Structures are given as structure tokens and as C-alpha cells.
Amino acid sequence: MASSGAAMTESNGTHKFNAHFTKAVINATGPKALPRVRQLTASLVQHLHDFARENELTVDEWMIGLELMNEAGRMSNDRRNEGQLLCDVLGLESLVDEITYKLAADAKDEPTATAILGPFWRQDAPAKQMGDTIVSGIESNDRTWMHGIVTDFRTGKPIEGAVLDVWHTAPNGLYEQQDPAQPDMNLRGRFTTGKDGKYNFYCLRPVPYPIPYDGPAGKVLQALDRHPYRPAHIHFILTAPGYKPIVTQIFDRKSKYLEDDAVFAVKESLIVDFKPSKDDPKADFELPYDFRM
Ligand code: MBD
Ligand code: FE
Numbered sequence: 001m002a003s004s005g006a007a008m009t010e011s012n013g014t015h016k017f018n019a020h021f022t023k024a025v026i027n028a029t030g031p032k033a034l035p036r037v038r039q040l041t042a043s044l045v046q047h048l049h050d051f052a053r054e055n056e057l058t059v060d061e062w063m064i065g066l067e068l069m070n071e072a073g074r075m076s077n078d079r080r081n082e083g084q085l086l087c088d089v090l091g092l093e094s095l096v097d098e099i100t101y102k103l104a105a106d107a108k109d110e111p112t113a114t115a116i117l118g119p120f121w122r123q124d125a126p127a128k129q130m131g132d133t134i135v136s137g138i139e140s141n142d143r144t145w146m147h148g149i150v151t152d153f154r155t156g157k158p159i160e161g162a163v164l165d166v167w168h169t170a171p172n173g174l175y176e177q178q179d180p181a182q183p184d185m186n187l188r189g190r191f192t193t194g195k196d197g198k199y200n201f202y203c204l205r206p207v208p209y210p211i212p213y214d215g216p217a218g219k220v221l222q223a224l225d226r227h228p229y230r231p232a233h234i235h236f237i238l239t240a241p242g243y244k245p246i247v248t249q250i251f252d253r254k255s256k257y258l259e260d261d262a263v264f265a266v267k268e269s270l271i272v273d274f275k276p277s278k279d280d281p282k283a284d285f286e287l288p289y290d291f292r293m
Contacts (some may be wrong), residue, residue, distance in 0.1 A: 002193065022049040023260050068216040075215050079177045081119035085217040088263035089226075097247075097265075098221065111153045112291045113269045115249040120175040120237065125165055133202035133282075134189040137182070140171060140204050144274065145283040150238065151167050153292035158197025162240035162293070165190045166203065168233070173209030188238035193240075205274050206232040208256050211263065231257040231266060236291075243293045246257035250289060 026042045033041075051057070072082035087093050093116040101114040128134065135143070152161040169175050169189040176182040191199050210228040213221055221228050232255035238246040249265060250257060250272045258266050277283040 017053060022046060025049070034119040037194065041139065049151070069217065072216045078211070080215075082121045082212075082215050082217060085211060085215070088118065088211070089217050089220055091116070091264045094264040095134045095256070109153050109292075111244070111293045112246055112248060113237070113267050114247055115141075115265045115267060115270055116263065117237075117247050118175065118249075118263070118265075120184070121165075121167060121168070121235065121237065122188065125167065125190050126185050128191055129202065130191060130198075130200055131202075132189065132191075134166065134187050135202060135204055136186050138186075138204065141284050142171070142205035142207075143283045144203050144205045144285040144287050145161045145200065145277060145280055146203055146234075146287040146289065148196045148288055148290040150199065150240070151197055152243075158193070158195070159240050159293065160193060160195050160197060161241065162193045162197065162199075162243075162291075163190055164239060164291070165239070166201070167235045167239040168203060168206045169209050171204065171207055173207060175183050178212070191229060202282060203234065205252065205287075206234055208232050226262065228262050230261055230263060231255040233265075238291055238293055240293060246291070248292050277284065 022045065027044050029038050029041065052062075060079070069083075069252070073088050076082045084093065097114055097116045139240060150159045150164070152159055165188075167175070170179065170182055170187060172179065174182070176184065176188065187203070189201060191201055193199055208229050208231050211217065211230060213228040218228065218270040233253040235249050238248070248270060250270050251266055253271045253273050254265045258271065272287060272289055274285040274287050277286045280286070
């Protein structure tokens, strides 16, 4: 209480440019705030204030940012997560992914690297049998047989009961929930490993595609003279009883935009090589890839 009174005098007498004002805002936090909430909010206020001061942010400029956030909120629904997309083009999801992954990777022999979830994962993708396809209603010369094994990174032993949740875009660059022409849950599936830890399924070799740029994230890209493209990628969430879940993506080494992904998600260890398929009439390419968790 005493501190906020002091801040009022300070701001009445002089201005809010100095550290006293920021301290007063932080000190307005009550005793019941949880420690982590207190810490994060204090730090956020500090950085927001410093940002405004350092750049002499005007009311008009602040309003532009505010309207971007409000617009992102208005256009978001269960098929569109514009707030997340805004974070993605600013590199924030990629940064927190890296921070979280660094904390998890304490051993020399690490689990498979993580990569950002992105806005297009859907709950309850259909459970499939090994060897099934996740492709429906699409003619393609990029049919791919993906296969490998899920192992424990400490022991190298196969993991039974690991669930591989996979999703990627259609050749038109759209995830099924963005595209009324695709069947519900197209190009999505969940595969569960048996005793041998092995998995295999059919998908497509994906293409580079532009993230949705008809909203605030697109406005930001345009204002910054940036393109909206992501390199060709396939998403995964790997879960298994007793193991930390792994959210990741793999990237086609031959794809454009590996060096300038619009959402900064590419990691070297997640770049893969599609090989021409030899004698599988159901596939044009083969993609061997093993996961460690
Ligand atoms: C995507 O398809 C995606 O994977 C991410 C991370 C962000 C935007 C669109
Ligand atoms: Fe994606």
C-alpha cells in the first residue's frame, strides 16, 4: 500500500518514465499471488515497460498492436488458432520449445529433438493399424511408405505401446480442417507400437506451403517484408506409458525454405531423406525414420 502511494506522488510530481513507476506496478501484486505467477508477471511488466520507454511507444502505435491481438482473438476458433500463429511468426513458440527441450535433454544420448506443435494438431485423430494409409481421396506421385522403430534412448530397447500421432498437409498445402474438399481427419492418424517397437504407414511426401496470411500474422509478415512459407514437414506427437511425450516435426532435405522457415522450427537432426521406393506398388518414396524417447 505504502509503495503505490509513493508511486502516485512520483508520477504526479514528475513522470512515469523512470524505474519507480515500473516497481510500483510490480509491487501492486498482493500476497496471495502464486510465486511463479508473481515472477512471470513482474518480469513481463518490466520488459513491457522497458519496451515502451526504449521505443517511445505512442498511443497510436500501441493501438495497432492491440488491434492485432484483438483481431487474432476474434478470428480464432477450433479450426484456427491465430494467436498461436502470431507467436509462431515472432519465433516465440520455437523459443519456448527449445527452452523446454533443453531442460528435458539432460543425458548425452538424447531423445529425438522436439519441434513446435503449431496450430493444426487435432485431438482424436483416427486410430489406425500398422501398414494403413492416412491418405484418402488424393491421386499423387508422392506416395510414401514411412517406417521405423521407437526406442528408449537410454537402453536402446524397443518401446511397446508407443503412440505415434501424425499429421501433414495435402498437396494443395492445406490441412484438412482448412479445406472443405478433404474428408474429415484426412492425413491424420494414430499408430500404436507392439512388442517390437516398430511402426509403418503410408502418407504423402509433403510440399512447402504458406501459413495462413489473411489475418494478423499475415499483416505482421507483410509489414516486415517476409514470406509466409514453411518447408515441407510432417508433424508427430509421440507418447508412451512412462515416457515424456515428444512433440516434433521432420523436414524434407530437398525442400525449399529449410533456411528461412516462416516460423523458425527447423532443426538439423530433424531433416530427413526421402528415397525412391524400389518394389512397393503402393509407394513412390520410402522414408525410414527412428524415434528415441
Ligand atoms: C504450420 O503448419 C505449422 O506447422 C506451424 C508450426 C505454424 C504454422 C503452420
Ligand atoms: Fe504444419
